[in-house]
Amino acid sequence: MLPAYIKPMLAKLSSPFDSPRFLYEIKWDGTRCLIFIENGKVRLQNRRLNDITYRYPEFWDLPKLVPGDGIIFDGEIVVLKDGRPEFRLLQEREHVKSPLKIKMLSERLPATYMAFDLLYFEGKPILDKPLRERKALLKELLPESPFVAESQYILEKGVAFFEQVVAQGFEGVMAKDLESPYLPGKRVDFWLKFKPRGKRTCVIVGYLLRPDGTLKSLLIAEPTEKGLVYRGKVASGLNTHLSAELLIRLKGLEDKKPENLKGRGFPKGARWVKPEIYCEVSFQEITNHGQFRAPVLEKVFL
CATH class of the missing domain: 2.40.50.140 (Nucleic acid-binding proteins)
Known part of the structure; x- marks a missing residue:
């Protein structure tokens, strides 16, 4: 049985650096979201632990697409424009409660879930497993869907990646220790964020x-x-x-x-x-x- 909620792991600020111990991925400018899939149902939880399932019909079919059950993904919901997240457009999705408007917006401004971690598998926690193992399993589980994508990453070259990402208009870069566990609600040196000054x-x-x-x-x-x-x-x-x-x-x-x-x-x-x-x-x-x-x-x- 999955927990009622999980506090998302957090990151500390850092200057860009290179390290063979870390992976580097885009810092997505969106809404942090944990997706719970259990008994054929899906539930979306934001950073404040609120249930936001009703806002995003795009993800309601995930239980049919994911090969397994008792799963919790961690990631970011974004609305993309020209391949980059547009926070202003996401805000239009965030403040709507009318079912009709939600449906219309899901068609006009479809959301994408950028998945970057896996916390539970087959109903069991894998929080203590190193990030490299959780990432490998995540890759196997992600479904074929126009609304879900894996948050791609590179190894070692954090400085050059940061410069490239910022030049392309993204918010910044996340650096994550490949051997680190997932620590709910904690802000520790395992996860670091690079942001342009x-x-x-x-x-x-x-x-x-x-x-x-x-x-x-x-x-x-x-x-x-x-x-x-x-x-x-x-x-x-x-x-x-x-x-x-x-x-x-x-x-x-x-x-x-x-x-x-x-x-x-x-x-x-x-x-x-x-x-x-x-x-x-x-x-x-x-x-x-x-x-x-x-x-x-x-x-x-x-």
Whole structure:
């Protein structure tokens, strides 16, 4: 008997690397989905553990096509356009509850399930088996269907693959340890994700000092139509010469916190300034709190 639900395994952020121990596959920009097949029935579970079977009629016939029962696949639901996932189109599928509209959308914007792991086989867990074995079995079980595909991967050459994937407009790359087990709900180094760094023009709204009075980090915000959005602190990229020159300018601009500054997580000891000095910042991603992860100061427009 299959479990009622399984929390999907998660990945950590990483810089691209090469390794014979890892496989590399496209990071699909879609909805994470576990597909349960048991007793001739199919059930779809998303990352939040919700049942989303009703949304995707494309997959209702899978029990007839898969050679076996008591199976759980892990993968991503995408809507493809010119061979690439289009998240905007997927969103149209995600927010519909009317059976008639669901049927119409399944014909106009058909979804594809990109399967990348196998968690249960013949009603028994295979979570402890190494990924290379789960992948081999997955390949044997995937049915002939226009709505299901295996997430293809390469070995060893992670850096070149990442560059190629990003150049083609994909979201990034997943790197997975070939010998790793599947750890439900865990975010560990067995699964890593490579994503291209973003770059934004921001304005300096404050700064922090070290105990010796030198510049420690800048507080930055991104100008938007609704005001300034706080994006956190940045210290990487501040060299000694730039820090000294910048600190002189910042001290001359000290003021109260900008009234239109939105966000949270403002640090203690912040010295606020008039938002007049702009800079360019690169970052890994934007966190759930609206701040840049791993920001680097690329340029200051003095």
